[in-house]
Amino acid sequence: MPSKKPYNPSRQIPEFNSEIELFLEINQQSLAELLTFIDFADEKLTIGFVEINFAKDRDALIAILQNHPQCQEIQFKIFNFYKELRFLRDAIVEELAVIKIEDNKKLVIILIGLEKSIGMSGEYPPVLQDLNFVRDAFTTSVPHPILFFLPNYALTRLAKYAPDFWDWRAGIFHFQTDERTKDYAIEQTLESDKIRESLELAEKQERIDLLQRLLMEYSPDNNYQASTDIRRSINIYKELGIVYRSIGEVEKAEDNLLKALYLIDDKQELAQEKSSILYNLGWLYDDLGKIEEAIALYNQSLELFERIGDIQGKAETLHNLANIYADRGKIEEAIALYNQSLEITERIGDVQTKAGTLHCLAIIYADKGDVDEAIALYNQVLEIDERIGNLQGKAATLHCLAIIYADRGDVDEAIALYNQSLELEERIGNLQGKASTLHQLAGIYALRGDVDEAIALYNQSLELEERIGNVHGKAMTLWWLGYLAQKQGDFVTAINYLQPSLEILQRLKSPHAEKVSKIIAKVQEKVKSNIMSG
Secondary structure (H helix, E strand, O other), X not given: OOOOOOOOHHHHOHHHHHHHXXXXXHOHHHHHHHHHHHHHOOOOOEEEEEEOOOHHHHHHHHHHHXXXXXXXXXXXXXXXXXXXXXXXXXXXXXXXXXXXXXXXXXXXXXXXXXXXXXXXXXXXXXXHHHHHHOHHXXXXXXXXXXXXXXXXXXXXXXXXXXXXXXXOXXXXXXXXXXXXXXXXXXXXXXXXXOOHHHOOHHHHHHHHHHHHHHHHHHXXXXXHHHOOOHHHHHHHHHHHHHHHHHOOOHHHXXXXXXXXXXXXXXXXXXXXXXXXXHHHHHHHHHHOOXXXXXXHHHHHHHHHXXXXXXXXXXXXXXXXXXXXXXXXXXXXXXXXXXXXXHHHHHHHOOHHHHHHHHHHHHHHHXXXXXXXXXXXXXXXXXXXXXXXXXXXXXXXXXXXXXXXXXXXXXXXXXXXXXXXXXXXXXXXXXXXXXXXXXXXXXHHXXXXXXXXXXXXXXXXXXXXXXXXXXXXXXXXXXXXXXXXXXXXXXXXXXXXXXXXXXXXXXXXXXXXXXXXXXXXXXXXHHHHHHHHHO
């Protein structure tokens, strides 16, 4: 969670010169109204709300106010509350206690970051409940003008869930977003070439925040039914769904993907977008273990990909369907689907997707016990990855080869391969791959009886999983840490690991939840037995 940081927008003025000019050009009237409000606000509690969607525009506006000739007699103080906050008045009073108010200047508080506590969804955020409840106490404890800088969605929620406080507003000032700010947000989200799986949790949350603010520009008041640019809104909702899925927020992921699907409806010109949404919903339900729903969605997306001639999308969907059948033990159906995908990727020259399919076929042959065929396929994949410079693919293949050698009892070779994979993952910044490899290495050391080394590696993996928001990986690592603690007879520590693992798996509706629940019950029985015998 980002901590509170010193705020100094003036240091950003040089890079905002051109942006400030454009921002001023499109917001002259709003700026004039805001300056009038600041000038006439009495030196007592006076509340104004500034609707501004992006941090870049917000910082530009603050810099304008601080340097504006009409504000030379104003002492602006910026309180940055970008953290989980429940008691806003108390936080403001605490900040005021350490401020030295300048002589002959009017103090005006600029409050930013409250959208973090207000949130984007859910009812009655605690900070707004309290804000509504303690409204009257503000008059004596905060006797200064306050400007709340908030994005559209946060203002809408404040008006809804803190109506008494909202009624005290003396002014609302709406600032438009210039095109370059929108372009920047799109570049950082919809058009970013960063691998989502390699993003740290803070980066994913920043992407979600940018997408939500961008959504305000195309779907005012977060009203997906009144979008001003349907195609753009669809893509934003889709990307929000994908990123939420990556951090285990499955309900939010589903909600955003379904909103995207609702916007598409039966519009034929949006068939490409619809096929992609169905594909990602199928992926989400596959993760949740809703296999029949996943298969149905994949088949719908497959039909659309075929109709619009998107053979790349068809190949990827066949690949994912094959994964499902392989997981269900329907090996022949899986191989047939992989081969259909393979035929397409070879025909269009998509060697990277071809490598991915060969990789999955290798896993099947390894599971069938045909280890030599699996190794041969993995070596084909390695040759492709090395030829095209796909370091991420190469790292994954080395990882899987290590699994084969570990299963064959060739532990030293397995460790060497895992370490090669780990070196590549560190070089490209693939945190998810690194966490997985550390997890597997820990398992090898655990089986060798080197429990301390195993625990150290599991803890490294756990730290990465928490950083990138890989909640499923976190649950599995906690499970193993609990298992090792149990083996060492440390039942209290075992419960401390197993309980949060269970809570995550239950939230994800994972079939593993029942297994962990039974293990916890057994450990608790041992604890009771020890107490009774001791």
